Structures are given as C-alpha cells and as structure tokens.
Amino acid sequence: MLIRGPVETRIKAVTMMKEIILLFLLFYMACGNTSFGPPGKPTLTNCRSPEKETFTCWWKPGSDGGLPTIYALFYLKDNSDTLYECPDYHTAGKNSCFFNKNETSVWVNYNITVVATNQIGRTFSDPVDVDVAYIVQPHTPENVTVNVMENKGWPFLRVSWESPHKADIRSGWITLVYELRSRMEGEVEWEEHFPGQQKTFNIFSIRSGSSYLLQVRCKPDHGFWSEWSSTTKIKVPEYFFGERYLWILIAVFSSLVFLILAWILYMNSRSLKNCILPPVPGPKIKGFDHQSLKNGSHKDSFNSLMIPEIPPNSSSNYEDLLVEYLEVFISGDQELSMEEGKDMQDFKSESSTCDSDSGRGSCDSQTLLTDKCKEVNKDELNKNCKETLEISHRGGLIYEDSTDTCNERVKTWPCLPQYASSHVPQMSSLKMVKQHCLSDTLLAHGSLSSNAHKHNESFTSTYWDFSLSNKQPSQIHPQTSKHLQAHSDINICKLTNEIHTTFKPIQYVEVQTVNEEGMVLLQPVESVQSQAEGCPHAHHREDYSKVKGVRNGNTLLLERGVTVTEGGMDWCVCDKMETSSNKERDYMSANTLKHQDASMKTFTMPFQEQKPPTANGYVDTAMMFSVSM
C-alpha cells in the first residue's frame, strides 16, 4: 500500500527480535526441509464491538510456509503515529485481538494491521480502518420467556426478554431494537415480528393445542444484528373455552334445523309420497265390477256394462222390457211413502246390479219396490231429484221431467203398487226409472178413498205430471218456488194396502185445488167433495182419459175431454182443471202455473172409468199404445 513508512520500520524492529529467537530454534531443528517459505498473508476478517465499549478483531492466517508462524496485530489510532500492539491476544480466542475498555475510543479511527512472521520472512496483512461506533454487534437477548395468556377466552403468547447484559441501555449509550420470530412446530417458515425497542411482545396468531418455537435478536440503531437467541419452546394447551360456546351454538342450531326439517317431512309425507311414488291409476270403468271379475264370473261383470238399450242376448224376455205399471211417487209423511232418495241410494248400494247409470231405479223392481213400499218412510222433503220414469217404447207412461235439475225436494221412490188384480202384468223390471221428486209436497188427494183424503194434508205422494207441450218451465208457485210436477201417480202406495183389501175402481181425479203449501188437492171427479177452499165452480167434469197421442216418443198426451159446464175463464182460487182447453194452466202449483200452449196437457191420468181398473192411477198401457201407435 502507499504509506507504510513508520509503521513498517517499527514492525520490522519488533520482528527482528523474534527472528533471532527463531533462528536459534532453527539450529536445533533438523535440516533438510526445502519447502520453507515466508508465511502467507493473513487477512483481518472482522472486528466487532458488543457494547460499543470494547471490541475484538479476528484474522485469518495464510499459509504458514511450513514453519511456525507468529502473528501480531498492530494498530494506529486516528492518524497519530503511535503504533500500538494488540494488548490481548487470548481473551477472544485464537487469532484474535481483544481491546478492552481503556483502549477503546469511540468515533476514533483504528488502522489495524496483522503481521505473520516465520523463520523465513514476514507478511503484512492489508490494513483495515475500524471505527468502533460502526461495528457494534450486540450479544443475543437474554432470558427469553414465553407465557400463554388468555384474552377473553382466546389464548395468546406473551414473550419477554432482556437485553444482553453487557449493553448499556440504561444510560442510553446504546439503543437497541429487537426482532422476534416464531413458528409452529413442524412448520418451516418463521413468522417475524418487530417489537421495536420494547422488551415484551404479544403474539395472537396462535392455534391452541400446538407448540411454538421462538427466537429473539437485537440490533443497535446503527450497527449489526445480533445472533438469534436460543430457541424457546412453548406448548399451547387445548383451549376450548373460547370455542365452547360456539360449538354449543352450532349444535343447538343444527338440531333445531333438523327438527324443523323432520317436522316438515312428516307433515308432507303423503304429498311427498305422491310426488315420489305417484299412485298408478287403475282402470275404472263405470259400472264395471272388479269383484265379479276377480271372482271369475266374467259374464256378470261385463253384463253390468251393457247398455240397457242393447237387448241382452240371453235370458231376458223381451216382455220384460215392458213396463206394465207405473211407479207411483209418494212424498210426505206417509206410511206408504215411497222410498226416499236416500233409500234409493241405499237400495242402490245394496244391490250390486243396480246403478243409477243404467237408469234402473229399481232392479228387480217389482219385488224390491214393494218391499220398500211397505216401509214407513218419513217424508224427506229435502231431496228432490227428479227422475223420469222412462218406460220403454213398448208401453208405459213416461214421466218426463221438464227440468232435470235436482230440486231439493222429496225424492221418492216409486212404489209399485201391489195389485191383486190379475190384470196386473208381471212387471219384471222397469228399465229406466227416474225418480221424480216433487218440488214440494203435493197432496195426494185421497181420491180413491176417503181415508186417503183424510191424509190429504200429509199426502205428498200424488204427483201430477204436467209436462208442458212446449216444455216451458212453468212458473212456480211462490211458495213452492219450484216447479211442481204433478204426477198423476195416484197415491197408489198409500192405497196399496187398501187396494189389497178393497179394490176400488179408480175415479177420475181432478186437481181441485192447490193449497198454500203447494199441495195439490185432488179429488175424484165423482165426488163432489170440496176442499176447504170450496169452489162453487168445481163441478166441472173433465175427462182426461183420452189419449191423444204420444209426444216425442215418450210422452203420452192425454186429451182432456172437456165437459165443461161452465165456460170461460173461471179461475178459481182452487185451481180447477175445468178450465177451457185454451187455458193453459199448470195446476201443479197452487195458482200460478200457467201453460202457454194449448190444451195439450199430458197427464198421467187416472184411469178411465171405462177402462178396466188395472191399478189405481195407472193407465192401461196396452190401450195407450194401441192408441198412439
């Protein structure tokens, strides 16, 4: 290097002394070693001061050249010419020089050189300028302690340490800043924290149940970082305190949700079942009887499907189709009142072969109906489903209902009369029976018997069926508010028992009056009885026994043979039938049934006098048909 002058000479003087000593040593050493050489050049590795009060320098020796080498360190202070040698070669170890407090000056530039000397020569190292203020590297922080603390149920680590004991922080000679690093056991990367000049630090980002490793180091404000302290290990215990409430809450909530779901499922189990497993619709044919099919009787089950118009192939007689007598509907509180609709329904339900679709109101109707007739049925005025008794084209009166609606009136079951007369044909069955239910109670005037008359009030079973020629719905009596149809079914059932015993010829029945209750009072023509209303003009005599024709194939037109003694409009209060043929009046209702059409009225008339009394209120079908057809 450039300037060496005084230093080198001094060093040379000192080394001369040492060389002399070495020469003496060499004399006693065996010769023959030709690989000797001057020592290699040493190098100063570093100088460090732990507390800015002392410092140490280390050097690395070069090759020794095969001979024992002595190293010496010399230094100059701050451009002064005084050469100093290292005071202490041993305290800091080998190849080191330790400067104690008295020899250390801060903010003073030290020029340090190391010399290696051996027997052959000496070698100087490169000088290094050292300023103590810039080479401060403290010791590691001491007494690192870790504690697990708790903050509202959550654990955290509190790390505390102390400064290296030699560093004078109290006077402010050195100000240290610290660095802390931590990692979980098993991980590789450290997490670094900077507490600054503090000596404690809290780590919150820890997991309960795992153990952590911690290290601390420090640095002066202008200097080097110290080494990391020895690892401190801490195990964080399992902490459920903070998490316990959370788990409880989660458990409760999930159980609630589960219960609610189960409840919903339970409530909708059926619909769900239908949704997931929809029921397979089976075939359903009206009138089809599965049971009989299952029983193996195919014919029976298929028979029930047959349309009644189709004449069955076997067995049944054609004559069976004939309706030989009419069914009488009786409504009211009669002993002989017909079956109610309810009974009919029951009746229907009982018999498997009967169903309403076929129109057979009565299956095996003759016997069955009579059985029913004998029953005492209370009159139920509530039901009123009209059914027309359809009589086959062969004969039979056909009740035609002008309205098909079901009035809430009495549904009476036609009660077939039992006639002792032999003229009563065997009626096997009525094919189509539709029940007429009177809209209101119609009194069946006891035309046939005085006894019956007594029961007029309660008789509702005599119906006059007035079917309008024009099919207009007749006005309904306000009281009744329904369309009343009077069936000319004379109160047969009522008289059934009586007929059995006493067979009276049928008289003409004429509607005498209709009282306020809408009951049509019928009286036989012969009798001049008059009702309470009393009609002075009620002496008309009318014959309704003439069959005029059949209308529509199912309506029998009975002509009224008018033998009106009085003409003109004579509107009795008690609606008499004796009005002129021009009068259109439906005497079904009390007063106000009006007919617009002409005189054609169809009645299911009582029998003519001339006719052989077949039955009470029944028209001889044979005669009728002979007329019509």
Next chain:
Amino acid sequence: IWVNTSVQAGVKSRTVGRWVVLLWPLLLIKCVPLDCQDEQSCPSISQEKLLDRVIQHAELIYRVSEDSCTLFEEMFVPFPLRLQSNQAGYACITKALPIPSSRSEIQQISDQYLLHSVLMLVRSWIEPLVYLQTTLERYDNAPDLLLNKTKWLSEKLLSLEQGVLVLITKMLNEGMVSTSYSDPSLVQYDMQLDMLESIMRDYTLFNCFKKDAHKMEAFLKLLKCRQTNNCA
C-alpha cells in the same frame, strides 16, 4: 477482493436507494424556524417533545450523510483508497474541538457540556457543507441525488442548530447563545489541488461529517436518557 467490495458497494447502494426512497418527502420539507421573541406569540412545545424531535433530526441527518458518503465513495473514490478514510493529511476538522470521545469521559461530563458539545459540532459543519455543495458541482458526473442530499443536509443542519439552541435555553435556562464556534481557520480549502486529492479531501469531509452526525445523535440520546432517568 475487488469483486467482493464491489458487491458490497452494490449492496450499500441498494440500501442507500432504499433510504432515499423512504426519506424523499423529507427532502421537500423546508423548515423555517420561528422567531420567538417572547413565549406568548410562539406556540410552545414541551421539553421532552422538543428533545425527541431534535433526536429525530439528528438521526435523519446521520442517515442521509451515510447515504451521501456511500454515494460519493462509489462514484469518485478509487477502490484501493476506499478503506482508508483518514489519511494523514486530512484529519477531521473537528478533531481540535474539545469533545470527549471515550465513553468514560462522556459519562462524566454534565448535561450542559453535552449540549454545548452538540452545538459546537453543528455549528462547525455548517460552512463545510456549503463548501461541499460547491465542490460537487465541479465534478463532471456528480449525480443529482448526491447534490440534493448534500443540499438537504446543509439545510437540516441549520434547523438542528435552532433546535439545540432552544433546548439550551429551555433545559439549561441560559440565554440565547449567539457566539459562533465556527473557526474560519478550520476550513482551509486549496482549490489548486488535483482531482484525486480533491476527491480524497471531499471523501474525508463526508466521512468526518458522517462521524460527527453519529456523535451528535449519540450525545442527544444520552441526554435524553439522563433527562428521563430510565432508558432501560
């Protein structure tokens, strides 16, 4: 050795750059000291806060001076000369000042002496920094960063002087000290030197300033710990 030191210089330049990036707003700060004739017109500040701010000032000055020195060294000083900052011919200008330099001595001096020492140091560097600014402009490729830093240093030094003066007034209850410690004889600049010598002289100046800045900071921190009685 050449490679090692160049890498080291590279690292140093990176640190310098980092500090520059961090501290660039400070370069924009221009502090104008208040003219306080009496305490009522000026907003007052507590002694502790003032001392803290003065210490921060000193820290900043030291850091910037360290960066400037490194910049200059990399830019101008030839590599072989870098390790020898104190040449025989160029001692630090403040060497003659009666400032203790050993810890034992420093521990023994009083607060008053500490503060006055700081003031001496500050005042002795005001002019050399101005000179440094001029000399840097003489060089052909002086980086602007170095020029700015040097300028900033001279400015900050003035504000530091003001702070120390206020501290002296407050802490030591002394009157305003107006005498200047700067000795014109200390600054002897020969403009006839060749380039290398000029560089070395400036290099020495930078180094000496850096050292004195560190000294100022240390003194002030010592003073602070003496005031608070507890720095542990």
